[in-house]
């Protein structure tokens with residue numbers, strides 16, 4: 602696999618090389634009017650100085666072990682290092698589907714012990730992904746209470762986002778990868794430990810990334826294997842253009858809704874610890890034309906859902922979808 606060296610804020614990183622070009626995600630002080638403007642116009646930006654999770658900068662494996670309590674945490678395991686998300690609710694109707702990762706629930710202490718054991722085991726990567734809940738110990742509650750809610754709430758208000766839905770705690774081994782996908786929520790992604798490389802793609806790159814059908818467990822994920830793209834099946838992947846940036850401790854990345862992202866925990870800098878702040882979409886006051894690429898993705902999703910429900914048999918989807926457009930809209 603081809604790699605290249607990247608230098609970012611004085612640190613050196615080895616990153617994988619992909620067959621598409623990228624431009625840097627802007628990196629700006631959080632109070633910079635240019636940063637505020639990017640968020641308001643639904644563009645990604647790496648924000649410095651916000652201290653969104655300033656009260657959690659001391660979180661590391663030992664502190665979390667002592668203070669996270671004895672609740673159960675979901676830990677995913679992968680032999681490829683890739684953790685492509687799958688929706689288990691969509692598995693019963695997709696009998697041939699084989700989950701690419703497995704998961705088990707364990708205490709944080711059990712996870713930390715396993716991590717120490719497996720740290721040098723290239724064949725087994727682990728990634729803890731668990732929304733923060735009320736089983737955490739009192740010091741974590743204290744740190745959480747002292748997040749920069751004033752700024753977060755102000756962003757929520759200014760951008761008319763809906764309610765905060767969850768804070769996902771992500772603790773990953775070096776080298777873990779979350780393959781390209783989009784989410785249906787706004788996200789302030791806060792980094793605490795380690796470095797993550799983000800590859801981002803505008804929602805207008807939809808046709809270059811070939812998401813799975815909506816009824817598939819991998820809905821919202823790209824079908825393209827970035828390490829070994831099948832250009833015959835996915836020819837427009839060759840036209841893909843993206844953004845990239847490295848997010849380190851204290852940085853916050855705004856990931857706008859429907860923006861594709863691939864996330865790679867970089868090697869040589871220890872485990873990665875991150876927290877997401879997911880917000881429901883802003884309510885649309887008045888529709889303005891032309892529609893944005895994100896609004897078109899939302900329309901496609903709704904239509905696809907309606908057709909899938911009406912047909913009630915996923916084997917009918919493919920001929921139906923082709924017949925609807927063939928020689929008419931093609």
Ligand SMILES: O=C(O)CCC(=O)C(=O)O
Pocket residue numbers: 771778779784788790797856862864865875877
């Ligand atoms: O950090 C990761 O590995 C994935 C994060 C992600 O996909 C998200 O925050 O939406």
Ligand SMILES: [Fe+2]
Pocket residue numbers: 782783784862
């Ligand atoms: Fe995501």
